[in-house]
Amino acid sequence: MTLNQTENDPPISELVKLAAGGDRDAFAAVVDAQYDYIFRIAFKWLGDKSDAEDVTQNVVIKLAKSIQQFDGRSQFSSWLYRIALNAVRDHQRASNRQGRNVVALSLVSPTSAPSNQEDDVTMNEVWSAVRQLPEKQRDAVLMVYGEDMSHADCATIMGCKESTVSWYVHEAKKSLKGLL
Template sequence: MTQGLVVRAQNGDAAAFGALIAAHYDRIHRVAWKWSGNASDAEDIAQDVCVKLGRVIGQFDGRSAFSSWVYRITINAVRDLQRQSTRRARHAEAYAEVAPDDHPAEQEAAATSVQLWAAVRRLPEKQRDAVLLVYAEELSHAAAAEIMGIGEATVSFHVHQARKTLRGLL
């Protein structure tokens, strides 16, 4: 089904392109949220990705799954925004906020989650990408390798290195 929509969208069918965006928007936004840790940035990234998909849909050659191609575009959009943010010295918001009326155990779990994902976002780029794809997106090492454009063993290496790095950060 997706392949047919892609071909139609590449041939200028606006309804097919809309159907592709509708089918992939939630994933695009979720990935943007997990990578950026900021709701506002995630919305901006998701919108930018949708616009970019409209411009580059003709470049999709089918060598990988369409969803993998969309992941790569989304991850690159996140990196672009992060580079811009770094240049402007903006600070990212926490992955999630702990509400004051939460129960203490829930606050502690939420705080731990916030600290963990904040630490993940400080990892070197390849380690961060591997961890987020494997653990946040729950993809196999093979699927993460396809998205990252590297070998499966290299994904495993980056995940292993990330674990060691995170032990030092937490």
């Protein structure tokens, strides 16, 4: 059950099936149930509320165009995460082409404030170093440590084997030791 869902609402999997079949009310319910999830993903990657809102809107539009393609082989949340991640990357590429300085991987969520200023500085240093990692290592670190995903879930989203995710995380840790 998602944050916006009540016990009487159909499960998200049922709503997704209905939405894929063209049921507009079911699609609206899916968007309502998943909107905060999409926004949280975009905000963690972009670190800017306005950019995250733009990306979230783009994801909703992409979702409307592609929900019929969801085949149920993976969890809907994993499939949706991949769509959101691709939208974030598209936004970052567009922003970089426009010469904007995009802050990626701002991983301190608005609800989890550090206990003191020293922790805040340390967290910023760590994630600043993470930003310097190669893309796949950065993705793995964000999902495993920033999103608290299992290596298996991360592998599903990244489209690789679980052992590959473990290798990316291992290589990232080695690189981070040198950067920090």
